[in-house]
Amino acid sequence: LAKTTQPISMDSYEGQEVNITCSHNNIATNDYITWYQQFPSQGPRFIIQGYKTKVTNEVASLFIPADRKSSTLSLPRVSLSDTAVYYCLVVFYKAAGNKLTFGGGTRVLVKP
Amino acid sequence: DAGITQSPRYKITETGRQVTLMCHQTWSHSYMFWYRQDLGHGLRLIYYSAAADITDKGEVPDGYVVSRSKTENFPLTLESATRSQTSVYFCASRQDNLREQFFGPGTRLTVL
Numbered sequence: 484l485a486k487t488t489q490p491i492s493m494d495s496y497e498g499q500e501v502n503i504t505c506s507h508n509n510i511a512t513n514d515y516i517t518w519y520q521q522f523p524s525q526g527p528r529f530i531i532q533g534y535k536t537k538v539t540n541e542v543a544s545l546f547i548p549a550d551r552k553s554s555t556l557s558l559p560r561v562s563l564s565d566t567a568v569y570y571c572l573v574v575f576y577k578a579a580g581n582k583l584t585f586g587g588g589t590r591v592l593v594k595p
Numbered sequence: 596d597a598g599i600t601q602s603p604r605y606k607i608t609e610t611g612r613q614v615t616l617m618c619h620q621t622w623s624h625s626y627m628f629w630y631r632q633d634l635g636h637g638l639r640l641i642y643y644s645a646a647a648d649i650t651d652k653g654e655v656p657d658g659y660v661v662s663r664s665k666t667e668n669f670p671l672t673l674e675s676a677t678r679s680q681t682s683v684y685f686c687a688s689r690q691d692n693l694r695e696q697f698f699g700p701g702t703r704l705t706v707l
Contacts, residue, residue: 517695517696519696524701525700525701526685526687526698526699526700526701527638527685527696527698528698529695529696529697532695570637570638572696583628583640583643583653584654585630585637585638585639585640586637587636587637588636588637
């Protein structure tokens with residue numbers, strides 16, 4: 484059964500790097516991993532998406548090891564405004580239709 | 596206005612009543628999704644649609660009905676609302692299988 488797991492919460496301080504790992508067993512060869520950020524009373528917002536190795540954009544990096552059983556979102560030099568819940572989303576491609584599976588979310592608290 | 600909108604933003608109803616939540620997107624995205632997010636929890640997929648007149652079940656479809664007669668609209672109907680359907684409902688759209696989902700602002704539904 485496709486399942487996505489991530490830590491419930493983590494604390495950090497301004498200026499530090501935050502790394503959030505998502506475990507996704509049974510991910511198929513052609514599945515992508517996507518990360519979203521959500522603030523209270525808002526819909527999730529796209530951060531980054533990747534398939535393998537490393538992807539970097541202006542706000543984050545995504546590391547995916549060769550076995551692809553996990554992925555790590557890296558937020559460099561966080562600020563107070565990065566306090567939010569972060570979700571990983573895996574699309575499991577199946578013959579009967581794609582299966583979207585969100586992780587339970589990781590609540591990140593950035594302290595001054 | 597361009598983007599993805601949901602209406603109503605807040606709704607209070609009673610057990611047994613029928614409720615329809617509306618979702619409208621102006622990008623002509625092929626895919627549209629409905630999620631529910633229970634207090635303090637992650638997102639769970641209810642239904643999704645790959646194109647007009649094509650819909651499929653997600654993780655928690657029981658008690659919900661969807662339709663997609665037009666590409667831009669994807670209404671979600673609770674045929675006989677129950678207290679367990681009290682939640683925040685998010686609609687999202689996506690252009691194709693690989694790109695980010697854009698989420699609406701959410702509808703907070705309370706079933707008394």
